[in-house]
Amino acid sequence: MRIVSDNKAGVSLATDVGAFVEPDYANDEMPLSIRGMTVSYGDKPAVFSLDATFPPEAMTAIIGPNGAGKSTLLKAALGVIPRVSGEVTVFGEPIENTRNRVAYVPQRASVDWDFPTTVIDVVLMGLYRGVGLLRRFTRAQKAKAEDCLERVGMADFKDRQIGQLSGGQQQRVFLARALAQDADLYLLDEPLAGVDAATERAVIEVLQSLKTERRAVVCVHHDLATVRSYFDHVLLINVRKFAEGPVDTAFTAEHLHATYGGRLAATHLNQLDLAGLPA
Amino acid sequence: MTPFLEALLLQSGYNASLVAIGAGLLGFAAGTAGTFLFLRKRALVSDAVAHATLPGVTLAFVAMVALGGDGRNLLGLLAGSAATAWIGLVLVDWMARRTRLSEDAAIGAVLSVFFGIGIVMLTVIQTMSAGRQAGLESFLLGSTAGMLFQDAVVIAIGGSLAVLATYVLRRPMTLVAFDPVYAAASGYNVRQIDLAMMGLVMAVTVIGLKLVGLILIVAMLIIPPVTARFWTDKSAHVIWYAGAIGGFSGYVGAAISASARALPTGPIIVLVAAALFLFSLLFAPARGVAAAIIQHRQFQRRVHLRQGLLSLARSEKILEPYTIRVLKSEGLARADGVPTDAGRAQAAKIARDERRWEIAREIHRDVGLTGRYDGLTPIEDVFTADEIAAFDAHLGGPVAV
Numbered sequence: 001m002r003i004v005s006d007n008k009a010g011v012s013l014a015t016d017v018g019a020f021v022e023p024d025y026a027n028d029e030m031p032l033s034i035r036g037m038t039v040s041y042g043d044k045p046a047v048f049s050l051d052a053t054f055p056p057e058a059m060t061a062i063i064g065p066n067g068a069g070k071s072t073l074l075k076a077a078l079g080v081i082p083r084v085s086g087e088v089t090v091f092g093e094p095i096e097n098t099r100n101r102v103a104y105v106p107q108r109a110s111v112d113w114d115f116p117t118t119v120i121d122v123v124l125m126g127l128y129r130g131v132g133l134l135r136r137f138t139r140a141q142k143a144k145a146e147d148c149l150e151r152v153g154m155a156d157f158k159d160r161q162i163g164q165l166s167g168g169q170q171q172r173v174f175l176a177r178a179l180a181q182d183a184d185l186y187l188l189d190e191p192l193a194g195v196d197a198a199t200e201r202a203v204i205e206v207l208q209s210l211k212t213e214r215r216a217v218v219c220v221h222h223d224l225a226t227v228r229s230y231f232d233h234v235l236l237i238n239v240r241k242f243a244e245g246p247v248d249t250a251f252t253a254e255h256l257h258a259t260y261g262g263r264l265a266a267t268h269l270n271q272l273d274l275a276g277l278p279a
Numbered sequence: 280m281t282p283f284l285e286a287l288l289l290q291s292g293y294n295a296s297l298v299a300i301g302a303g304l305l306g307f308a309a310g311t312a313g314t315f316l317f318l319r320k321r322a323l324v325s326d327a328v329a330h331a332t333l334p335g336v337t338l339a340f341v342a343m344v345a346l347g348g349d350g351r352n353l354l355g356l357l358a359g360s361a362a363t364a365w366i367g368l369v370l371v372d373w374m375a376r377r378t379r380l381s382e383d384a385a386i387g388a389v390l391s392v393f394f395g396i397g398i399v400m401l402t403v404i405q406t407m408s409a410g411r412q413a414g415l416e417s418f419l420l421g422s423t424a425g426m427l428f429q430d431a432v433v434i435a436i437g438g439s440l441a442v443l444a445t446y447v448l449r450r451p452m453t454l455v456a457f458d459p460v461y462a463a464a465s466g467y468n469v470r471q472i473d474l475a476m477m478g479l480v481m482a483v484t485v486i487g488l489k490l491v492g493l494i495l496i497v498a499m500l501i502i503p504p505v506t507a508r509f510w511t512d513k514s515a516h517v518i519w520y521a522g523a524i525g526g527f528s529g530y531v532g533a534a535i536s537a538s539a540r541a542l543p544t545g546p547i548i549v550l551v552a553a554a555l556f557l558f559s560l561l562f563a564p565a566r567g568v569a570a571a572i573i574q575h576r577q578f579q580r581r582v583h584l585r586q587g588l589l590s591l592a593r594s595e596k597i598l599e600p601y602t603i604r605v606l607k608s609e610g611l612a613r614a615d616g617v618p619t620d621a622g623r624a625q626a627a628k629i630a631r632d633e634r635r636w637e638i639a640r641e642i643h644r645d646v647g648l649t650g651r652y653d654g655l656t657p658i659e660d661v662f663t664a665d666e667i668a669a670f671d672a673h674l675g676g677p678v679a680v
Contacts, residue, residue, distance in 0.1 A: 080463040106461050116318070116512050116514045117457060118512065133448070196643040247541075
């Protein structure tokens with residue numbers, strides 16, 4: 001894997017991703033594929049001319065310094081914020097056709113937790129598209145929502161007002177809502193930011209079980225110390241892409257230096273890469 | 280029977296009954312339609328919409344007179360008000376999204392400009408010969424004097440449609456109000472849902488103009504959901520509670536104003552709603568002011584109880600008389616501060632939970648949680664079983680006291 005230093009829009013992905021594409025998956029059936037994507041706030045690009053491919057049955061971390069465009073990348077790929085340019089395909093099709101196969105977990109801080117709703121009602125929001133405007137939730141759908149809460153260890157909290165939860169519990173509820181969607185591709189924006197160790201374990205356990213169920217998981221991730229132990233693939237970005245690929249080849253000191261510039265201490269870096277710190 | 284009771288039982292004559300029923304229906308529709316505006320934190324948009332109706336009313340009057348028709352035709356006036364209200368709404372939305380102005384600045388600009396135009400037009404019309412009897416100024420503060428059967432029918436039909444639309448759109452609107460980013464990522468068109476929500480508010484504003492006037496209709500949209508929020512933690516309930524509060528305020532307010540000669544209907548309706556709001560603010564369980572005071576008292580008692588039990592666990596002498604009183608009233612200690620058997624058992628548990636909390640605070644460094652640390656909330660209520668197991672792993676075995 002090389003550092004992509006001058007990446008133009010529309011450049012073929014084959015040279016970049018060929019190294020890790022498993023032979024039985026054609027490139028265009030990848031869970032998520034982004035080509036030549038540029039997103040800007042005003043005239044300042046937040047994500048510039050970015051190509052990336054997210055492989056199946058794997059956990060991918062999107063890594064980069066603050067303001068690198070990690071969250072923007074996810075939101076623009078989902079069409080939440082407009083793209084200046086770029087194509088996004090999900091399992092080989094435009095995302096508009098495959099939305100029911102994608103579940104998104106936003107940042108916890110993006111909502112008002114004093115909103116009048118309960119834990120189980122938030123999880124049921126994941127089933128809104130299935131139930132339509134007028135029908136009531138069936139017994140099976142309610143049971144499914146409770147199962148999803150059980151998976152994140154929150155079954156006893158189902159009737160709580162959401163404002164009474166700790167940060168980690170809020171994160172678990174958001175994850176349960178995404179689980180209820182029964183998607184094939186999970187996109188999570190900083191699911192481990194500011195959560196306690198028990199929640200971190202619970203979240204990672206769920207995400208790894210998704211992987212074994214042959215689903216793809218993509219996380220915006222901030223903690224370099226845990227990249228090796230949690231993830232299979234990484235995408236290093238700082239507005240542009242700096243590297244992508246399996247953790248073993250792409251998560252290197254060289255690439256991290258390039259991505260973070262002078263913002264990482266060399267000693268810190270060496271420690272990360274050489275020791276591969278345990279969780 | 281008193282005049283008020285007569286009015287309440289629809290015995291005050293045809294017009295008063297029409298007004299009471301119309302105001303009740305309008306209040307219900309306004310409460311439900313206003314709920315999502317409140318939940319989306321865009322309550323002030325309704326103010327801009329309401330003020331933007333005035334140029335439409337006056338323009339419609341001029342147009343109808345110019346075409347040789349009756350300038351006071353209600354449907355014509357309402358159509359005109361809806362048209363300019365919609366323009367105002369789209370302008371607010373456009374300014375907030377496309378310019379550097381924030382939404383509140385856009386609301387302020389639209390509100391004052393449209394209202395200014397409307398007042399100028401109104402003044403001009405009143406100097407015209409055809410305009411003298413138009414009574415258009417009643418659209419400012421509402422008027423019930425000349426309420427016709429057709430006015431009530433407009434409110435009944437328009438209000439029912441608005442409530443029905445609120446019911447049909449309740450899930451998308453809840454989702455957009457709670458988590459717009461997730462809604463957009465799930466494929467909902469957030470902008471269209473927002474416009475639909477504001478369109479509902481506009482519809483209720485327009486049908487309510489004649490009765491309560493454009494200045495006070497805002498109160499009927501916002502006070503009921505704000506009041507309802509005090510009584511429930513479920514958004515699905517807020518909608519119907521707000522409808523009930525709005526309907527009650529409308530009906531009772533109209534009855535009060537019908538029972539006395541000089542009481543204006545719109546303002547009385549708003550005052551009834553405000554009274555319900557004030558009552559809720561003070562006395563609602565959990566979210567009210569009184570509940571907060573009681574909770575504080577209970578909190579104080581819990582702190583003393585816990586502190587006393589901790590002292591017992593550490594075999595320290597308790598000096599604070601209030602602490603001893605609390606322990607004694609719970610049967611945990613004698614008047615001289617010596618613990619009972621129950622007191623000893625509780626002290627042991629509290630000492631263990633106290634150590635769990637210490638570890639919890641080390642592990643969970645977030646505000647939501649430290650806020651819940653009040654000493655007597657059982658730790659099992661705050662943390663999941665696996666979280667507590669993690670604390671116990673740090674603790675080692677149970678502690679003997």
